[in-house]
Amino acid sequence: MSNFSRQMRLSSSMIRRLHRRDADLSSRCFTTTEGHRPTIVHKRSLDILHDPWFNKGTSFSMTERDRLDLRGLLPPNVMSTEQQIERFMDDLKRLAVNARDGPFDPYALAKWRILNRLHDRNETMYYKVLIANIEEYAPIVYTPTVGLVCQNYSGLFRRPRGMYFSAADRGEMMSMVYNWPADQVDMIVVTDGSRILGLGDLGVQGIGIAIGKLDLYVAAAGINPQRVLPVMIDVGTNNEKLLKDPLYLGLQEHRLDGDEYITVVDEFMEAVFTRWPHVIVQFEDFQSKWAFKLLQRYRDTYRMFNDDVQGTAGVAIAGLLGAVRAQGKPTIDFPKQKIVVAGAGSAGIGVLNAARKTMARMLGNNESAFESARSQFWVVDAKGLITEERENLDPDALPFARKTKEIGRQGLKEGASLAEVVLLSAIASAKKMDKLNVIRPLAGVREVKPDVLLGLSAVGGLFTKEVLEALKASTSTRPAIFAMSNPTKNAECTPEEAFSIVGDNIIFASGSPFNDVDLGNGLIGHCNQGNNMYLFPGIGLGTLLSGSRVISDGMLQAAAECLAAYMTEEEVFKGVIYPSISSIRNITKEVAAAVVKEAIDEDLAEGYRDMDPRELHKLSQENGRVKNLGDSTSNEKTWLLGMEQVEELATYVENNMWSPEYPTLVYKRD
Numbered sequence: 074m075s076n077f078s079r080q081m082r083l084s085s086s087m088i089r090r091l092h093r094r095d096a097d098l099s100s101r102c103f104t105t106t107e108g109h110r111p112t113i114v115h116k117r118s119l120d121i122l123h124d125p126w127f128n129k130g131t132s133f134s135m136t137e138r139d140r141l142d143l144r145g146l147l148p149p150n151v152m153s154t155e156q157q158i159e160r161f162m163d164d165l166k167r168l169a170v171n172a173r174d175g176p177f178d179p180y181a182l183a184k185w186r187i188l189n190r191l192h193d194r195n196e197t198m199y200y201k202v203l204i205a206n207i208e209e210y211a212p213i214v215y216t217p218t219v220g221l222v223c224q225n226y227s228g229l230f231r232r233p234r235g236m237y238f239s240a241a242d243r244g245e246m247m248s249m250v251y252n253w254p255a256d257q258v259d260m261i262v263v264t265d266g267s268r269i270l271g272l273g274d275l276g277v278q279g280i281g282i283a284i285g286k287l288d289l290y291v292a293a294a295g296i297n298p299q300r301v302l303p304v305m306i307d308v309g310t311n312n313e314k315l316l317k318d319p320l321y322l323g324l325q326e327h328r329l330d331g332d333e334y335i336t337v338v339d340e341f342m343e344a345v346f347t348r349w350p351h352v353i354v355q356f357e358d359f360q361s362k363w364a365f366k367l368l369q370r371y372r373d374t375y376r377m378f379n380d381d382v383q384g385t386a387g388v389a390i391a392g393l394l395g396a397v398r399a400q401g402k403p404t405i406d407f408p409k410q411k412i413v414v415a416g417a418g419s420a421g422i423g424v425l426n427a428a429r430k431t432m433a434r435m436l437g438n439n440e441s442a443f444e445s446a447r448s449q450f451w452v453v454d455a456k457g458l459i460t461e462e463r464e465n466l467d468p469d470a471l472p473f474a475r476k477t478k479e480i481g482r483q484g485l486k487e488g489a490s491l492a493e494v495v496l497l498s499a500i501a502s503a504k505k506m507d508k509l510n511v512i513r514p515l516a517g518v519r520e521v522k523p524d525v526l527l528g529l530s531a532v533g534g535l536f537t538k539e540v541l542e543a544l545k546a547s548t549s550t551r552p553a554i555f556a557m558s559n560p561t562k563n564a565e566c567t568p569e570e571a572f573s574i575v576g577d578n579i580i581f582a583s584g585s586p587f588n589d590v591d592l593g594n595g596l597i598g599h600c601n602q603g604n605n606m607y608l609f610p611g612i613g614l615g616t617l618l619s620g621s622r623v624i625s626d627g628m629l630q631a632a633a634e635c636l637a638a639y640m641t642e643e644e645v646f647k648g649v650i651y652p653s654i655s656s657i658r659n660i661t662k663e664v665a666a667a668v669v670k671e672a673i674d675e676d677l678a679e680g681y682r683d684m685d686p687r688e689l690h691k692l693s694q695e696n697g698r699v700k701n702l703g704d705s706t707s708n709e710k711t712w713l714l715g716m717e718q719v720e721e722l723a724t725y726v727e728n729n730m731w732s733p734e735y736p737t738l739v740y741k742r743d
């Protein structure tokens with residue numbers, strides 16, 4: 074029996090519940106003076122939802138949803154009209170509240186609503202506005218405002234966007250997927266809402282993040298908006314507030330777990346790849362417990378990747394290499410960097426694995442190189458420093474657990490606080506440097522510190538004054554602070570705090586956008602945005618245009634290298650380690666070209682539309698890219714800055730990017 078047919082067995086209690094609710098609602102809400110006489114409609118599916126005469130939004134009963142091909146096009150919870158009005162009124166009143174995230178924009182949510190209405194009315198115009206003003210509006214349609222949107226989604230929900238596959242749809246997904254009106258879908262971003270940015274479990278409301286990511290796919294990667302599909306897999310929520318909220322739009326059950334959970338996601342994958350065999354699925358904001366498992370489960374069979382694990386890793390590597398260059402050192406000095414990472418979830422572990430691999434490759438790519446690279450990291454999670462003494466240690470974090478022997482020598486212990494680790498890892502690194510006869514000022518232990526402090530903890534303000542003070546005593550010529558957690562209020566520290574406490578000469582990056590800091594005397598403390606938005610659109614586009622069946626480690630590595638090489642020496646020296654978002658379309662084009670090139674080199678490229686693999690191969694031969702990161706003889710020239718342009722491929726990519734222009738329309742009878 075296939076996975077799919079195994080799931081044909083619906084949860085009967087769930088069905089009974091939904092039908093009971095249907096019956097209640099239809100008797101409550103739709104008895105009019107016209108009695109029960111039905112209205113004949115000549116439309117189905119989205120055409121009904123987009124027609125103000127017939128649309129009932131979340132009030133369509135389950136039987137109507139089935140009859141009118143609406144299943145999956147609405148959040149699963151059927152609402153009464155009273156509930157719909159209550160949601161609307163709550164939202165209307167919320168306008169009076171200063172709805173903002175972070176200190177910047179008190180009108181962020183209002184701007185989102187206006188843009189969203191334009192999105193509903195006229196997609197071409199919406200993307201024209203977004204692309205032309207990407208610096209101003211990316212923070213509205215994407216991080217950080219998208220976090221606020223997800224938190225308030227029940228109130229903000231108007232016209233549905235995307236598809237909802239719920240636990241109650243088990244056994245139905247293969248047919249439901251045909252309710253989506255587009256015959257071609259290139260990109261799906263799917264979430265189960267279990268870890269939305271740093272805001273935790275937001276259940277069905279997490280659909281907002283899939284919508285925001287796909288907005289960037291259209292704006293940055295030029296994916297045709299008619300071929301993107303945001304998806305919410307609603308397997309319930311463990312958010313007690315949402316479970317009790319009568320206006321919540323999702324399934325009000327605790328999350329499915331174990332095999333039950335996996336069979337739902339399996340069925341979804343089977344359904345979408347059956348209807349759209351060439352689609353690419355980006356997994357987004359799954360709690361780490363599932364993020365790694367699902368990635369391992371699907372990555373060799375399907376065209377998929379996990380943005381939080383793999384996209385973030387690439388962006389972090391590019392930034393870490395930028396920080397090395399900003400110190401005036403060659404990138405091959407990266408393996409000497411001492412890095413403290415706060416957060417060992419899907420993002421933190423993704424970054425650690427990629428950084429360790431990159432170091433090991435630079436050191437010769439053998440076992441001792443891997444071992445040596447391991448000792449460059451100190452990892453702190455909610456329970457403090459991770460060591461091999463930790464009980465029930467997550468297997469994904471195990472490779473980074475410090476050894477008992479080492480921590481004894483370093484004066485550290487299992488569970489040591491972040492401030493202790495920042496201070497004491499610095500001492501350890503000083504001792505090692507001493508042994509290596511590297512001259513470092515050792516006047517007092519506080520004089521030495523790690524080179525990098527990187528936060529992916531989702532804990533706002535984690536880099537306290539004490540932690541930053543500890544970092545201040547660094548011997549690094551230019552310590553780097555990556556406060557990568559989102560949204561704004563979850564950032565581990567602000568750039569103001571970092572520059573004012575640690576000093577003007579630091580490198581600073583944050584996941585959400587902050588303004589640069591005026592350091593006085595005409596000096597600017599640059600705030601970089603270290604966000605996976607610089608990579609995921611190019612990874613998706615490159616995969617699409619190469620026609621690769623899978624997304625290999627090499628393709629991800631090529632994307633990261635391309636981003637790292639994007640910045641000039643002059644820029645990194647000024648502390649600018651990531652590009653401006655205003656050039657995101659160009660960056661994405663370059664990243665996509667690098668991904669296509671790698672797919673060709675690995676013999677994975679199967680072509681796209683008229684471009685067959687042979688043609689692609691010819692294009693990539695036009696001018697090759699020197700790629701030498703893994704070479705033990707690599708030096709600055711052959712790695713990174715020796716990366717040649719893949720111009721022909723970049724032109725191929727550019728020619729396949731959609732731009733928002735009105736097409737001429739003509740009418741043709743079916």
Ligand SMILES: NC(=O)c1ccc[n+]([C@@H]2O[C@H](COP(=O)([O-])OP(=O)(O)OC[C@H]3O[C@@H](n4cnc5c(N)ncnc54)[C@H](O)[C@@H]3O)[C@@H](O)[C@H]2O)c1
Pocket residue numbers: 268269270271272360361362380381385388415416417418419420421453454455456491528529530531532535557558559560563583584585603604605606
């Ligand atoms: N900038 C980016 O591009 C980017 C990309 C992915 C994730 N993120 C952000 O990173 C954060 C984490 O994402 P995730 O998927 O890894 O989440 P997660 O829930 O899987 O992991 C969070 C980790 O932080 C640890 N943690 C909690 N409290 C801590 C504390 N006081 N000190 C140290 N560690 C602590 C937890 O133990 C866990 O290991 C989120 O805020 C997310 O928005 C940013």
Ligand SMILES: O=C(O)C[C@H](O)C(=O)O
Pocket residue numbers: 216269270271358380381558559584604605606
């Ligand atoms: O969504 C973002 O802004 C980045 C990242 O995917 C996150 O989960 O925080």
Ligand SMILES: [Mg+2]
Pocket residue numbers: 270357358380381
């Ligand atoms: Mg994410």
